[in-house]
Amino acid sequence: MRILLLIAVLVMPASALADIVFYTDPVAFEMAATNEGYVPFEFEDFEESTLSGGEMAFDDPLCPGVGNGPFPSGLTGVSDMCVQSNASGEFAPTANPRGTDGLRTYTAGHNGATSDVVLSNVNSDSTDLIFDIGAEKHGVGFNMLDFAGGAGLYIEVYGPGDTLLGEGGNFEADHTGSHFLGIVGTEEELIQRINIYSIFWGYEGADNIQTWVPEPSSLVLLAFSLVALRRR
Numbered sequence: 010m011r012i013l014l015l016i017a018v019l020v021m022p023a024s025a026l027a028d029i030v031f032y033t034d035p036v037a038f039e040m041a042a043t044n045e046g047y048v049p050f051e052f053e054d055f056e057e058s059t060l061s062g063g064e065m066a067f068d069d070p071l072c073p074g075v076g077n078g079p080f081p082s083g084l085t086g087v088s089d090m091c092v093q094s095n096a097s098g099e100f101a102p103t104a105n106p107r108g109t110d111g112l113r114t115y116t117a118g119h120n121g122a123t124s125d126v127v128l129s130n131v132n133s134d135s136t137d138l139i140f141d142i143g144a145e146k147h148g149v150g151f152n153m154l155d156f157a158g159g160a161g162l163y164i165e166v167y168g169p170g171d172t173l174l175g176e177g178g179n180f181e182a183d184h185t186g187s188h189f190l191g192i193v194g195t196e197e198e199l200i201q202r203i204n205i206y207s208i209f210w211g212y213e214g215a216d217n218i219q220t221w222v223p224e225p226s227s228l229v230l231l232a233f234s235l236v237a238l239r240r241r
Contacts, residue, residue, distance in 0.1 A: 028198045029166050029175025031190060035150065038191025042148040045193060047221040050146075053086035054217050055114070058125045062116050066130045069093035069111035070139070079114060087220065089141035094129045099163060101135050101204045103171050113212065121184040126154055128214040135206035136214050142169060146200040148221030150191035153182035157211020165204040166192055174198050178208070186216045193221075 032038035060079035067078025070093035075083040084090065094111035095101040113130040115122040129136045140146045153162055163178040174194065182188050194200060207213040 028194060028196045030193050030195055031164070031175070031177050031180075032150075032193065033180070033189060033191075035189045035191060038148075038150050038189070038193065041193045042150075042191070042221045045147065045195060046223055047148045047193075048224045050220045050222045051087045051090075052217070052219050053084055053090065055080075055084075055086075055125045055127050057082065057085045058114055058116070060114060060116050060125070063119050064113055064115045066110040066113045068109055069106050071112060071127060078112075087218070089144040089146075090218070090220070091139045092127055092214075093137050093139065094131065095135040095137045095204060096131070098133050098135050099206045099208075101137070101165065101206070102167075102173070104137055104139060104202065106137075107131060107134060120156060123185050124216060126186070126214055126216050128154065128156065128212040130212070132157075132207070132210040132212055135204050138203040138205070138215060138218065140201055140220075142201070144199075145222045146220050147194040147198065147223060148192065149200055149203060149218065150189065150221075151215035151218040152186035153180060153188050153190050153205070154184065154186050154214040154216055155182035155207050155211045156184045156213070157207050157209050161208050162190075162213055163206045163208055164190065164192075165206075166200060167202040167204070168199050169201050171202070174200070182207075182213070 058079045070091040072091040073084045093106040096107045097105045161179040162182045166175045168174045
């Protein structure tokens with residue numbers, strides 16, 4: 010088992026690899042994403058769940074527009090992100106969903122959850138946030154969830170083709186979601202998948218997920234640049 014010691018301060022980032030920077034302060038994350046030319050795009054908080062109380066296991070993946078368990082319309086806050094378990098647990102170089110009963114949801118007030126949440130259903134699994142290919146996700150922020158002893162989360166960030174862009178460990182997390190993590194790609198890196206793993210086998214997940222994309226003017230300039238290059 011690998012545990013990385015992370016020293017987190019409020020205004021300085023915790024850097025993993027050259028192309029990805031982690032932030033534990035939401036203000037610092039927003040400033041960094043804005044400075045890179047990114048703007049907020051979508052937000053998912055799982056409050057579309059119709060479960061009236063308690064918990065429920067259901068199959069993965071949980072995706073937009075596809076009914077699943079207590080989510081009759083799937084995810085409605087995001088248009089290009091799925092949540093699923095990863096049976097590989099720690100160090101998950103590829104998506105590996107468990108499938109049947111891969112996910113569980115808690116309603117607010119159950120097991121200490123402060124809002125509706127989605128987690129892996131098997132405590133040895135990890136949880137993946139997967140973005141559509143070409144979804145232009147360069148920044149992602151969320152509240153970290155760990156229904157264990159608050160031991161910490163290990164995070165891996167992958168780009169297209171399951172290229173490892175960055176990783177970091179011992180991010181403090183608990184069942185209340187009071188700890189934030191923001192991820193910014195500093196060199197136009199596309200975030201394709203975020204793997205979340207509870208170091209001591211808790212049920213982990215992410216809540217209040219916000220995605221950031223290049224501002225529209227940047228996308229237009231990029232398109233013109235590509236056209237110009239093709240004409241040379």
